[in-house]
Amino acid sequence: MDFTMDMSKFYAGRSLFLTGVTGFMGKVLLEKILRSCPDVSKIYVLIRPKKSLLPHERLASIFDSPLFAKVIKENANCKDKVISVSGDVLQPHMGISEEDNSHIQEDVSIVFHCAASVRFQEPFRDAIESNVRSVDRVIELSKKMRKFEVLVHLSTAFAYCYRKHIEEKFYPINVNPKDLLNCSRWMSTEMMEKLAPSLLGDHPNTYTYTKSVAENLLLHHGIEHRTVIVRPSIVTSSWKEPMAGWCDSMNGPVGLVITFGKGLLRTMLGKRSAAANFVPVDVPINLMLAGAWKNVTQRNYESEPTIYNCTNPDSNRFLWGDLSDLLAYNAKLLPLDKPARIPLYGSSISPNRLRNKLEWIFCHWIPAYTVDGILRIARKRPKFVRWYKKINSMCDCLNYFTVRSWKWENNNKQELQKIMSDKDKKTFYFDTSTLDWNKYIEDYHMGVKRYILHEKMDELPNTRKWIQRRQTISKILKGLLLFLILYSLLQYDFVSQSNILIACLFLFVHSAISYWMDPGQQPISKLR
Ligand SMILES: NC(=O)c1ccc[n+]([C@@H]2O[C@H](COP(=O)([O-])OP(=O)(O)OC[C@H]3O[C@@H](n4cnc5c(N)ncnc54)[C@H](OP(=O)(O)O)[C@@H]3O)[C@@H](O)[C@H]2O)c1
Numbered sequence: 001m002d003f004t005m006d007m008s009k010f011y012a013g014r015s016l017f018l019t020g021v022t023g024f025m026g027k028v029l030l031e032k033i034l035r036s037c038p039d040v041s042k043i044y045v046l047i048r049p050k051k052s053l054l055p056h057e058r059l060a061s062i063f064d065s066p067l068f069a070k071v072i073k074e075n076a077n078c079k080d081k082v083i084s085v086s087g088d089v090l091q092p093h094m095g096i097s098e099e100d101n102s103h104i105q106e107d108v109s110i111v112f113h114c115a116a117s118v119r120f121q122e123p124f125r126d127a128i129e130s131n132v133r134s135v136d137r138v139i140e141l142s143k144k145m146r147k148f149e150v151l152v153h154l155s156t157a158f159a160y161c162y163r164k165h166i167e168e169k170f171y172p173i174n175v176n177p178k179d180l181l182n183c184s185r186w187m188s189t190e191m192m193e194k195l196a197p198s199l200l201g202d203h204p205n206t207y208t209y210t211k212s213v214a215e216n217l218l219l220h221h222g223i224e225h226r227t228v229i230v231r232p233s234i235v236t237s238s239w240k241e242p243m244a245g246w247c248d249s250m251n252g253p254v255g256l257v258i259t260f261g262k263g264l265l266r267t268m269l270g271k272r273s274a275a276a277n278f279v280p281v282d283v284p285i286n287l288m289l290a291g292a293w294k295n296v297t298q299r300n301y302e303s304e305p306t307i308y309n310c311t312n313p314d315s316n317r318f319l320w321g322d323l324s325d326l327l328a329y330n331a332k333l334l335p336l337d338k339p340a341r342i343p344l345y346g347s348s349i350s351p352n353r354l355r356n357k358l359e360w361i362f363c364h365w366i367p368a369y370t371v372d373g374i375l376r377i378a379r380k381r382p383k384f385v386r387w388y389k390k391i392n393s394m395c396d397c398l399n400y401f402t403v404r405s406w407k408w409e410n411n412n413k414q415e416l417q418k419i420m421s422d423k424d425k426k427t428f429y430f431d432t433s434t435l436d437w438n439k440y441i442e443d444y445h446m447g448v449k450r451y452i453l454h455e456k457m458d459e460l461p462n463t464r465k466w467i468q469r470r471q472t473i474s475k476i477l478k479g480l481l482l483f484l485i486l487y488s489l490l491q492y493d494f495v496s497q498s499n500i501l502i503a504c505l506f507l508f509v510h511s512a513i514s515y516w517m518d519p520g521q522q523p524i525s526k527l528r
Pocket of ligand 1: 019020021022023024025026046047048050087088089090113114115116117118130154155156157231232233234235236249251252
């Protein structure tokens, strides 16, 4: 084995098996392999049929994504290397046909497992099946591969988030992963739900718990040293490649960017000084490819699976306070089309739960119920309360992560960086110490605008005008309201019913006017 071999040469002639390519990270992985490892032999991608689309149709629609425009332009034939395999990780043997299975077992040497359920509050059994059983099945398949070299598994930096200091090592868990899989097989859903609180312990949700169980399954029942685990923190849009700002997932902070930019989110529970450990999606993807390369070319037969914490170095920390300021800055500079309310151009984050609750009542619930009431009277479909319920559950999921800080060790990542050639360091970059957060969050905001909301830049002047008009109306109404209150006080007549009634009427009109009444295409319905 040539240890100095370039990574793209290493992948030349090898066949790979990928799961989760219809998802956010899997797509980026597939694109990166096609672009930077063009001589790869074949890439088998496991895709389940969904919404009446067959796997090969879903694969075709992936290639239509702007993400693949560059690689297809450079090499239109690259698609031919990708073979869709119909399957579902929830089915025995992943539901792969015998014919496909024999091709994969004969041909594939490297496996990348990205498929999972990333819903934080997934019912316990579903989370176990998607995040633990799937790993068991991938191990089973890998063991049958004639040329098997390495299995790369995507975990999360929050798998042991009840710890403050997280090294690149396994931590013991409170259950034998195989026992848990057995329970999930025979227990009823209700029994599993009853069992969940005692097993979850200090875990905030079923997602982080099942990710920690999956890691321990790989440690005790996996393929030992021929395993690489990459643990990214909060994965956000691409940093550099194939374009800055690409994202297509509504998970995680995208919801914040949209709801803040659309003027809906006006307060957030979080510590300004806590690190928002965002990691651009191209970073863990490059780390996965580099991790597999190192595992195969520089194998240490004694060791356990290698773990890479994929988080930002302390030297380039990004804080929740920075995010809150930058969201406000970008909402003003590059407003999203058709905002539901005039976006807030100031910081919106506070660690005080009482303040957050009060702000939710006064800035979210009261206006939402008021405007939905008006919509009902106007015989239109109410929507704001529904949206705020979704935003509320999104914030509930994020709150655990916005008020805490963690310290992750990154020694394995640094060691890996050291042994890579200069060329590979450039092609398969994962060092974020030079990332410019101001520019990155602007690109992220633009990526959400372009690739998720499908908004066009030529709408910007209209949106700016719309916001300015609403701001002027809002200022006039606020001025009138203030005048009315002062006048009432000066008249010593504040309790007079008529003045209070007029003040309430103004409040009512004011909150109604600060909303966009057109049902429009608000993407809140997509929030999980
Ligand atoms: N995004 C993050 O912030 C983040 C952070 C840390 C770690 N991770 C890890 O990274 C991995 C990928 O995350 P992501 O953000 O790309 O998630 P995602 O966008 O939700 O994608 C999940 C992928 O898994 C597939 N999948 C789910 N259940 C399946 C099943 N039963 N059979 C076949 N395929 C199935 C989905 O296919 P369908 O399209 O058919 O549903 C989809 O392709 C996960 O392991 C996650 O834990 C993500």
